Amino acid sequence: MSTGDRQQRETTRDRRRAELREFLRSRREKLTPAAVGLPEAGRRRTPGLRREEVAVLAGVGVSWYTWLEQGRDIKVSDEVLDAVARALLLDETERAHLYRLAGLNPPQRQAAPSVPASPPLQRLLATWAPRPAYIRDRHWNFTAVNDAARVVFGYGDTDHNCLVSFFTNARFRVLHQQWDRIAPEVAAGFRADAARYPEDPEFDRLARDLTLVSPEFAELWARHDAAEHTTAIKAVEHPVAGTMIFEATLFPLPEFPGHHLVLHNPVADTGTGTRLDELMHARPGGVTPTMN
Structure with a gap:
């Protein structure tokens, strides 16, 4: 691999990690504790859920989720990404987007049954x-x-x-x-x-x-x-x-x-x-x- 190709790959990876960081943060900040079944715990300094709460909902370590949201170079699996997607109440399009930003191919969408044209x-x-x-x-x-x-x-x-x-x-x-x-x-x-x-x-x-x-x-x-x-x-x-x-x-x-x-x-x-x-x-x- 040439130096130029290596630099381009690193640039692409850095951009993807930056997008992952902003995407996860924005989804987390859109949610309220009540929306995910958590009790309100007084006034919050920042909107939305805390990272610790997302980690608990997803069943992953707080440090690991923090690293994921920071865009660090960590290994992720389909199962863990699905757990994070459920914790953040992501829809199917957002879930696929999360997969791509994490460097994985999104799961095949479930085919819809044959339906008459709308x-x-x-x-x-x-x-x-x-x-x-x-x-x-x-x-x-x-x-x-x-x-x-x-x-x-x-x-x-x-x-x-x-x-x-x-x-x-x-x-x-x-x-x-x-x-x-x-x-x-x-x-x-x-x-x-x-x-x-x-x-x-x-x-x-x-x-x-x-x-x-x-x-x-x-x-x-x-x-x-x-x-x-x-x-x-x-x-x-x-x-x-x-x-x-x-x-x-x-x-x-x-x-x-x-x-x-x-x-x-x-x-x-x-x-x-x-x-x-x-x-x-x-x-x-x-x-x-x-x-x-």
């Missing part, structure tokens, strides 16, 4: 028209699809899962110019997502069922490739509009862990935007989207 998300999909957009849950089930996505990508009423549709929807396959090239990436992306939830049997069920009806998926799944993609290019040969090329971007929905919003934008200088507008305006009702 009204604000429904409005977002509607506003995104005439560009395609949809929301999928952790198993790649559609929870909302705007009309443009159905028209452009060939999704029908029987399409309920993004992965299953990719490998079994004949119309979808015909429309996608680069299906053969994209298929390995799709299978690898689903395997990477499955690894995030090793205790969820639904991933295995979906993969097992799909291997029985799609030889292509069975072959790709047997490779055990894994990959993560936040953007992708989708080229569609639409029977009415002709060639359209989109850039798809996946946005995680923090309020619904495991769910993603997928937005499609026409690629510049391909004529896609014009063809898309003409296609959607030519439909009955124009570009007014329908949501499912």
Whole structure:
């Protein structure tokens, strides 16, 4: 490691420790004894809880907690950080922040069950028209699809899962110019997502069922490739509009862990935007989207 790299690492570590110190102090000072079930002990010179009280609530030594809040170079474990997070009544986002400031990877957030898109998300999909957009849950089930996505990508009423549709929807396959090239990436992306939830049997069920009806998926799944993609290019040969090329971007929905919003934008200088507008305006009702 070069001297410059070492200095940069030390600078980053010092900045992280300073953030840890201020974060813990600010969370401690926001709490009152009553908020954590402690008796009031007369007038306090400083707001919030004392370090000693946090240590007692977390079940750690006073000196150790003091060193942690001072940002000293001490070893920490997941269990102890969780105890501190509970003592300070941190929410899930604050708990993850504490982990990162302490130099640890935060625990995987518990995936939310599949839920219908909320009204604000429904409005977002509607506003995104005439560009395609949809929301999928952790198993790649559609929870909302705007009309443009159905028209452009060939999704029908029987399409309920993004992965299953990719490998079994004949119309979808015909429309996608680069299906053969994209298929390995799709299978690898689903395997990477499955690894995030090793205790969820639904991933295995979906993969097992799909291997029985799609030889292509069975072959790709047997490779055990894994990959993560936040953007992708989708080229569609639409029977009415002709060639359209989109850039798809996946946005995680923090309020619904495991769910993603997928937005499609026409690629510049391909004529896609014009063809898309003409296609959607030519439909009955124009570009007014329908949501499912």
